Amino acid sequence: MLTARSCLLTTARAAAGLQASSAVRSKHTLPDLPYDYNALEPVISAEIMQLHHSKHHATYVNNLNVAEEKLQEAVAKNDVSSVIGLHGALKFNGGGHLNHSIFWQNLCPGGSGEPEGALLEAINRDFGSFQNMKDKLSASTVAVQGSGWGWLGFNKASGKLQIAACANQDPLEATTGLVPLFGIDVWEHAYYLQYKNVRPDYVKAIFQVANWNDVAARFSAAGGK
Amino acid sequence: MLAAKQIALRSARLPLTSFAANRKKHTLPDLPYDYNALEPVISAEIMQLHHSKHHATYVNNLNLAEEKLGDAVAKNDVSTVIGLHGALKFNGGGHLNHSIFWQNLCPGGSGDPSGELAELITRDFGSFQAMKDKLSASTVAVQGSGWGWLGYNKGSGKLQIATCANQDPLEATTGLVPLFGIDVWEHAYYLQYKNVRPDYVKAIFEIANWNDVA
Numbered sequence: 001m002l003t004a005r006s007c008l009l010t011t012a013r014a015a016a017g018l019q020a021s022s023a024v025r026s027k028h029t030l031p032d033l034p035y036d037y038n039a040l041e042p043v044i045s046a047e048i049m050q051l052h053h054s055k056h057h058a059t060y061v062n063n064l065n066v067a068e069e070k071l072q073e074a075v076a077k078n079d080v081s082s083v084i085g086l087h088g089a090l091k092f093n094g095g096g097h098l099n100h101s102i103f104w105q106n107l108c109p110g111g112s113g114e115p116e117g118a119l120l121e122a123i124n125r126d127f128g129s130f131q132n133m134k135d136k137l138s139a140s141t142v143a144v145q146g147s148g149w150g151w152l153g154f155n156k157a158s159g160k161l162q163i164a165a166c167a168n169q170d171p172l173e174a175t176t177g178l179v180p181l182f183g184i185d186v187w188e189h190a191y192y193l194q195y196k197n198v199r200p201d202y203v204k205a206i207f208q209v210a211n212w213n214d215v216a217a218r219f220s221a222a223g224g225k
Numbered sequence: 226m227l228a229a230k231q232i233a234l235r236s237a238r239l240p241l242t243s244f245a246a247n248r249k250k251h252t253l254p255d256l257p258y259d260y261n262a263l264e265p266v267i268s269a270e271i272m273q274l275h276h277s278k279h280h281a282t283y284v285n286n287l288n289l290a291e292e293k294l295g296d297a298v299a300k301n302d303v304s305t306v307i308g309l310h311g312a313l314k315f316n317g318g319g320h321l322n323h324s325i326f327w328q329n330l331c332p333g334g335s336g337d338p339s340g341e342l343a344e345l346i347t348r349d350f351g352s353f354q355a356m357k358d359k360l361s362a363s364t365v366a367v368q369g370s371g372w373g374w375l376g377y378n379k380g381s382g383k384l385q386i387a388t389c390a391n392q393d394p395l396e397a398t399t400g401l402v403p404l405f406g407i408d409v410w411e412h413a414y415y416l417q418y419k420n421v422r423p424d425y426v427k428a429i430f431e432i433a434n435w436n437d438v439a
Contacts, residue, residue, distance in 0.1 A: 055420040092368050145315050146370035146391035146410070168369035187369070188411035189420065197278040197412065 027065045030058045031101055039109040043209045045194045053104070056189055060096030060169070067093055095169035099149060099183060102218075106182050108211035115212040119219050126161040133161070137184070138203050140165050147187040150203070152215070153178030154222045161224075179222040182215045250288045253281050254324055262332040266428045268417045276327070279412055283319030283392070290316055318392035322372060322406060329405050331434035338435040349384040360386050360407070361426050370410040373426075375438070376401030405438045 033039075033053055038046035067089040074082035114130060115123055127133035133152070140163050141150025148167045155162050155178055164176050172180040184206055191202035256276055261269035290312040297305035337353060338346055350356035356375070363386050364373025371390045378385050378401055387399050395403040407429055414425035 051419055059420075088368070145311070148369070188415060192412060192415050196274055197282075 028061050028068075028097055030054075030061045031104065033104050035109050040107060040209050043205045044107075044191075048189075048191070048193050051193075052100075052185075052189060057096070057100040060093045060100065063089065064093035064097050091171070091174075092169050095171040095174075098171045099169055099180075099185070102180055103183055103185055105214045106211055107206075107209045108214070109209070111207070111209045112211045112213050115216065117216065118225055119212065119216040122161050122219065122224060133163075134207055137163050137182075138200075141184045141186055141203050142200050144186050150184040150186060151178065151180055152182040154181055154219055154224050156223060159224070161219075179218065181218045181222075182210065251284050251291075251320055253277075253284045254327065256327050258332050263330060263432050266432045267330075267414075271412075271414070271416050274416075275408075275412060276323075280319070280323040283316045283323065286312065287316035287320050314394070314397075315392050318394040318397075321394045322392055322403075322408070325403055326406055326408055328437045329434055330429075330432045331437070332432070334430070334432045335434045335436050338439065340439065342435065342439040345384050356384075356386075357430055360405075361423075363388050364407045364409055364426050365423050367409050373407040373409060374401065374403055375405040377404055378402075405433065 030053070033049070036046075037049040037053070040049060067086055071083065071086050071090065073079075074086065114120070120130065123130055123133050127136065137150055137152055144150060144165050144167070146167065148165055148170075149172070151164045151166065151172050153162050153164050153172055153176065154160075157177075161181070162178055164172060164178055166172055166175055172178050172183070184203060186199060186203070191199065195202040253276070256272070259269075260272040260276070263272060290309055294306065294309050294313065296302075297309065337343070343353065346353050346356050350359060360373055360375055367373060367388050367390070369390065371388055371393075372395070374387045374389065374395050376385050376387050376395055376399065377383075380400070384404070385401055387395065387401055389395055389398050395401050395406070407426060409422060409426070414422065418425040
């Protein structure tokens with residue numbers, strides 16, 4: 001089981017990705033956490049991590065597989081209406097799987113320190129400073145109405161970093177075109193057992209466990225400079 | 226000193242400019258029971274946070290949004306009036322929904338529906354159990370935060386089940402009159418039921434106040 005080295009090892013397996021679809025589609029599986037359930041304490045409790053990973057994320061994976069099974073059948077039968085009707089389940093469960101798979105990699109025990117290199121230059125260029133970026137991302141994330149995610153994303157067309165928020169499990173790239181770099185889950189299940197209604201405290205604290213190496217790897221993979 | 230006629234003319238001309246000055250603030254309604262009164266179905270800890278933090282925040286933020294609305298209307302700033310819609314719907318809906326919710330519940334529940342309400346339920350769903358099954362299924366299926374509702378369709382005269390996202394208020398969103406609502410924002414149940422929303426939805430019928438619904 002990984003411990004202190006996990007921030008760099010986590011980076012090495014960044015963006016594990018989902019299975020490519022084909023005639024012989026493999027099922028999606030729940031990715032292992034790159035660290036123990038208690039490894040993100042005191043920022044995120046072991047209880048939250050265990051429920052979040054083994055219950056919530058696992059359910060998205062299972063339900064995504066069920067929805068994709070139905071999708072294959074509908075396509076095989078040329079049932080366009082059902083194909084369209086499955087959109088909600090695919091977006092919700094597929095988005096949930098995508099988002100959480102990124103999230104576990106975005107975090108690491110004790111955090112990785114501050115961003116460096118090309119990522120830091122881009123942050124300074126597009127936000128003025130690392131603190132400014134954190135302030136903007138925090139404000140947008142705290143302001144999400146209901147369930148959703150705050151994101152630091154990369155706009156491939158403009159070459160700039162951008163902050164965005166998505167509702168529910170809507171996946172960032174499919175929804176906005178931005179490549180997801182760092183996400184903050186603000187569904188209440190992500191923090192309530194520990195932070196109760198005080199979402200701002202959770203959002204402030206999560207930067208202490210941010211893995212900027214993983215964020216930098218995503219930025220680089222997306223063509224960011 | 227204005228003549229009576231001038232005062233009457235002024236009042237008739239721009240009624241909206243006075244709405245901000247005369248508007249009373251919204252207040253957090255008291256619960257009709259103690260925080261622990263709905264145990265074991267809903268814990269005292271949840272009730273205290275839900276009422277004194279979550280609902281209270283909607284009330285405060287609704288008052289803020291309405292203050293800004295009053296200013297924007299007075300300045301004829303249509304863009305800002307429209308821009309306030311999100312805050313009004315979210316906080317206003319939150320206040321409306323929770324105000325109904327606290328009344329929809331009572332310690333130990335009220336027993337099964339009776340009288341005209343029971344007849345309508347049987348007519349429109351086949352049985353009380355069938356209505357509970359449908360309402361439960363719809364409510365559990367809400368993606369993200371939202372509410373499940375038993376509502377009344379004034380147009381058709383029928384009972385209907387509906388769900389709304391976030392704090393979208395039932396009547397403004399669907400036209401249905403809200404009768405009984407089940408809050409499935411995670412803050413409504415997570416401390417006690419964790420991810421098992423179906424258990425919470427099943428249990429909440431034990432404390433439903435059908436007298437209020439009727």
